[in-house]
Amino acid sequence: MDTILKGKAFVYGANIDTDQIYPAPLLTITDADKVGQHAMEGVDPAFVQECQPGDMIVASTNFGCGSSREHAAVTLKAAGVSAVIAASFGRIFYRNAINLGLLAIVCKDIHGHVKRGDRLSLDVATSTIVNESTGETFQAEPLSEYMMDIIRHGGIKPMMRAMAGKI
Amino acid sequence: MHAIEKIMARAAGLPQVRTGEIVNCRVDRAGINDLYLQTKRSFLEMGGSKVHTPEGVVMFLDHYAPASTVSQAAVQKEFREFCAEQGIDKLMDVNRGVCHQVLLDSGNSRPGMVIVITDSHTTTHGAVGAFGTGVGATDLATILLTGKLWFRVPEIIRFTLNGAMPKGVYAKDVILKILGELKADYAVYKAVEFTGPAIAAMSMSERLCLCNMTTEMGAKAAYIQPDETTFAYLAARGVDVDPADVFTTDPDFVYAAEHTYDVSSFEPQVAAPFSVDNVADLSAHAGKRIDQAYIGACTGGRLEDIAEAARIVKGRKIARHTRFIISPASRETLLDAIAAGYITDLVEAGATLVTPGCAACLGIHEGLIAEGERCISSTNRNFPGRMGHVKGEIFLASPAAVAASAVAGEIADPRQYGV
Numbered sequence: 001m002d003t004i005l006k007g008k009a010f011v012y013g014a015n016i017d018t019d020q021i022y023p024a025p026l027l028t029i030t031d032a033d034k035v036g037q038h039a040m041e042g043v044d045p046a047f048v049q050e051c052q053p054g055d056m057i058v059a060s061t062n063f064g065c066g067s068s069r070e071h072a073a074v075t076l077k078a079a080g081v082s083a084v085i086a087a088s089f090g091r092i093f094y095r096n097a098i099n100l101g102l103l104a105i106v107c108k109d110i111h112g113h114v115k116r117g118d119r120l121s122l123d124v125a126t127s128t129i130v131n132e133s134t135g136e137t138f139q140a141e142p143l144s145e146y147m148m149d150i151i152r153h154g155g156i157k158p159m160m161r162a163m164a165g166k167i
Numbered sequence: 168m169h170a171i172e173k174i175m176a177r178a179a180g181l182p183q184v185r186t187g188e189i190v191n192c193r194v195d196r197a198g199i200n201d202l203y204l205q206t207k208r209s210f211l212e213m214g215g216s217k218v219h220t221p222e223g224v225v226m227f228l229d230h231y232a233p234a235s236t237v238s239q240a241a242v243q244k245e246f247r248e249f250c251a252e253q254g255i256d257k258l259m260d261v262n263r264g265v266c267h268q269v270l271l272d273s274g275n276s277r278p279g280m281v282i283v284i285t286d287s288h289t290t291t292h293g294a295v296g297a298f299g300t301g302v303g304a305t306d307l308a309t310i311l312l313t314g315k316l317w318f319r320v321p322e323i324i325r326f327t328l329n330g331a332m333p334k335g336v337y338a339k340d341v342i343l344k345i346l347g348e349l350k351a352d353y354a355v356y357k358a359v360e361f362t363g364p365a366i367a368a369m370s371m372s373e374r375l376c377l378c379n380m381t382t383e384m385g386a387k388a389a390y391i392q393p394d395e396t397t398f399a400y401l402a403a404r405g406v407d408v409d410p411a412d413v414f415t416t417d418p419d420f421v422y423a424a425e426h427t428y429d430v431s432s433f434e435p436q437v438a439a440p441f442s443v444d445n446v447a448d449l450s451a452h453a454g455k456r457i458d459q460a461y462i463g464a465c466t467g468g469r470l471e472d473i474a475e476a477a478r479i480v481k482g483r484k485i486a487r488h489t490r491f492i493i494s495p496a497s498r499e500t501l502l503d504a505i506a507a508g509y510i511t512d513l514v515e516a517g518a519t520l521v522t523p524g525c526a527a528c529l530g531i532h533e534g535l536i537a538e539g540e541r542c543i544s545s546t547n548r549n550f551p552g553r554m555g556h557v558k559g560e561i562f563l564a565s566p567a568a569v570a571a572s573a574v575a576g577e578i579a580d581p582r583q584y585g586v
Contacts, residue, residue, distance in 0.1 A: 011535070015351055015442055023528045027202045027230075028238040042552050049387055062352035065385060066550060068287045070303035092287055092357050096303035119330045127173055146189050146317065156305055160213040160312060 005082045005103070005122045007054035009114045009131075016043060016059055017066035018093065019165035022075045024067070035071055036078025055078035056120050060086065060111045064093025064104075073097040083122050085129060085140065087111055105106050105129075107140035125150075169323050170414040171358050171390050173299045177414075178281045183428035184320045186423075191317050196275055197310040198284030200227045200266050204242050206285060209308035219314040220235040220251045225257040225266075225275060226250050227284075229547065231525030235532040237437035245417045247442050248363035264497030264523035267291040267379070267465040272499045274405045278393045279412030284306065286466050288547065290381045293303075293359075293389030294374040294582035296413060300388050311425060314529040322410075323359040327366035330431030335582035337564040338373035339467060341365075343436040343493045345428070346448025355385030366391060371400040372471040380547055383443040392416075425577050435580055438542070439552045449568055457562075459542040460485075460573035461554070464519075464528040465495030467545025467566045470495075470503050476570035477586045483535060484575025491518040492534040494526045504581055511547045518573070531552045536561075543572045 017092035020042035022035070037134040055074065057063075062105055063086035074098040076084065083103035097104040103124065110129060112122055114120065118133035127128035143151065168176065168183055173491065176184045178192035195221075197455045199206045210218075218224060226246055243261070263269045264491060270276045278296035280389035285307045292299030304315070310316050349476055349572055359381045366374065374396075378389035382563035384473060392399075393413050401408055435449040462468060462476050475493060485491045493513055495501040501523050504510050519534075521527075528546040536542050537553030541563050549561035564572070567581035574584065 004453070015444075017548075017550045019529075019548070023552060024531055028204075028242055029519075030204055030208060035276055042550075042557055062355060062385060065351060065355075066287065066548065068285050068301045069202065070301050073303070074205075086374060088352055088355050088359050090385060092301055092303055099303065116559045144189070148461060157209060157213050160309060165216050 001124045005054060005124065007052065007056045007082055007120060009048060009056055009118045009120050010044070010051065010114060011114055011116050012043060012057065012059045013066055015062045015065055018064060018069050018072040019066055021064065021072040022069060027069060027071055028050055032078045035075045039075040048079060050078045051081065052068060054082045055080060056122065057084045058110060058114045059084065059100050061088045063088035063089050068092045070096045073100050073152040075100050078103045081115035086096055098150050099156040102153055103151065105140045107139055110138040113138070168179065169416045169420050170392065171323060171388060173414040174279055174281065175220065175320060178406065186320050186322055186520060188320045189317055191315050191455055192281050193315055194283050194310045194503060195223060195280040196225055196229060196270065196282045197223055197307060197459060198266055198270065198286070199307055200230055200284070200286055202230045203285045203304040205304035206246060206307045207245065209305040210311045213312055215308065215312045216390070218255065218311045221254045223431045224255045224311065225259060225270065226255055227259045227266035227267050227269060228261045229259070229264060229269070230525040230529065230531060232522050239475065262498060262522070264500065265465045265468065265497065265525055268469065268496035268500065272497050277406055277412060278408055279414060284311060287382050288379050288402045290389040291375055291379040291465055294371065294378040294391050295401065296391065296393035297560040298388050299565045301382070312369055319356070321356060323358045324354055325360045325362060325422045326365040327427045328361060328390040328424070328430050329363050330365055330429040331332065331368065332430050333364060333433065333566065335435055335580065335586045336430070337565040337567060338369065340433055340436040341430055342377050343438050343446045343563065346384055346444045347386060347436070348497060351384060351442060351444040353384045353425045353447070354381065358388040358390060359386045360390040362392065365395065367369055370471060371396055372469045375469065376391060378467055379476055383547060410543065411568060435568050437568070438449040438549055439548055440549050443548060443563065448580065449564065449580055450478060452562065453580060455541065455578045457489055457543050457572050458538055458540040459490045459492065459534065460569045461492045461527060461534060461542055461546065461568050462566050463496065463526060464546040465496060466547040468494055468496035468500065470500050470565035472545060473500065473508065473509050473586065474505045475567045479567060479570040479581060479586060480574055481512040483574050485517035485573045489573055491573035492521060492527065492542055493518050493523045495523045498525050506537045513520055528556050542585070543569050545569050
């Protein structure tokens with residue numbers, strides 16, 4: 001994978017829950033592309049139109065709190081989001097994102113220093129984020145070795161396939 | 168070590184575990200619900216063909232019970248076929264109820280177990296001394312493939328509840344009060360234990376409600392030390408607890424944080440839109456007109472909850488402009504409520520009975536709210552759109568407060584209705 005990701009920012013507040021990220025009545029859909037058409041529908045109806053591949057979400061605390069629905073991570077990844085950067089995450093969303101190979105980066109300081117549309121670059125190897133629109137740099141918490149291993153495999157599914165026969 | 172750590176250590180085959188360590192635990196009960204057909208898809212995408220331990224897998228058809236669209240019916244059909252192919256005999260079909268209460272009622276939730284379900288409220292099972300946690304579909308598929316799942320050993324926070332619960336105040340009020348003070352992200356990645364005299368005096372129904380709602384502060388798991396109340400509740404469900412499965416916390420264990428409350432001063436609470444931690448005394452919102460009152464879910468749909476509601480509405484009628492919807496948590500809950508006469512009392516008062524299951528709690532069917540409507544609910548979440556339209560309002564409260572409000576047609580204090 002690329003170690004430097006670039007994209008524009010979508011900025012949200014605290015406690016963005018999974019019902020807002022992906023609505024429950026549409027959970028019968030399993031095709032990822034179709035799931036991606038409803039990303040952030042409950043909080044930002046313009047998101048799907050404006051999101052380009054590589055774009056990033058910046059949020060305050062507890063992003064992805066609420067239900068266990070993996071659709072919340074699937075929809076963001078399918079919409080083209082390369083990373084979600086938040087002060088903290090709902091724990092199930094965090095696991096789901098990493099399992100899918102979607103970067104979930106904990107950074108306590110960045111929220112409030114980025115506005116919608118700012119250009120961000122994220123160095124995955126060093127967990128450093130630069131707001132290229134303002135020149136500010138932020139140090140995020142590094143992912144654990146186990147999670148980096150999942151990310152390097154492109155998610156838990158390719159990792160489990162690679163491990164097949166060794167379990 | 169803490170009891171939770173001892174459960175994790177045994178499941179990981181390790182003599183001990185430490186906070187922050189990543190451990191791979193054998194899973195005793197892996198539960199899948201009907202929202203997450205992705206679990207089967209992920210299992211196949213990972214190269215799975217035969218489920219590792221089919222006798223440990225429980226399939227719940229509860230969120231769409233019974234199917235109200237063709238696509239829901241198709242999902243449930245595919246899950247039934249998957250169970251048949253894989254020899255999964257613990258298929259809890261649409262006649263059973265909400266996964267957590269069904270797991271308890273079927274004797275599949277026991278002390279010392281590692282219980283993982285594709286449902287965030289799996290923390291509920293901490294009330295029987297199990298390690299219960301929710302995961303997503305692909306994590307669950309990993310368990311289908313390997314029988315195990317990785318966990319980070321969590322920090323543990325202890326809540327000591329002193330004093331006696333006042334009349335009209337319930338476990339739901341206690342957990343809402345704590346959520347209001349400490350906020351919805353207080354326990355993210357951590358586990359939460361409840362102890363103290365108020366817990367010792369509390370029924371299992373109330374303990375289950377407390378542990379259930381720890382999810383709303385982000386907790387990974389909850390824990391209450393099993394006691395005679397626990398053993399009696401489980402014995403009634405055919406579970407004879409093996410003492411080797413009951414772990415106790417070492418006296419020298421150091422908690423990440425400790426909080427002490429005196430519940431005797433607590434008042435009925437509500438969480439106002441649109442966050443579970445937007446909590447105030449019920450009196451601050453009393454008199455707000457309501458369109459719907461809802462009792463149900465893994466949080467507030469148990470027999471005691473229905474009994475309290477029935478006691479309040481017996482001999483009264485609900486307000487003309489209000490719907491009062493009752494979804495018992497499980498088939499057993501429904502049967503017991505029928506036998507006790509509670510269902511008759513509720514329906515005579517004007518309530519609408521719907522299928523045991525998750526129903527309108529997450530806005531799928533059986534009681535959605537329209538734009539601009541207001542609902543008071545014994546469930547667990549009041550996020551925008553949770554029970555229907557994104558501009559519908561949900562107030563979370565105890566089942567007694569919900570029933571009182573149904574009669575009043577506005578948010579009302581259950582103490583004014585003879586509880």
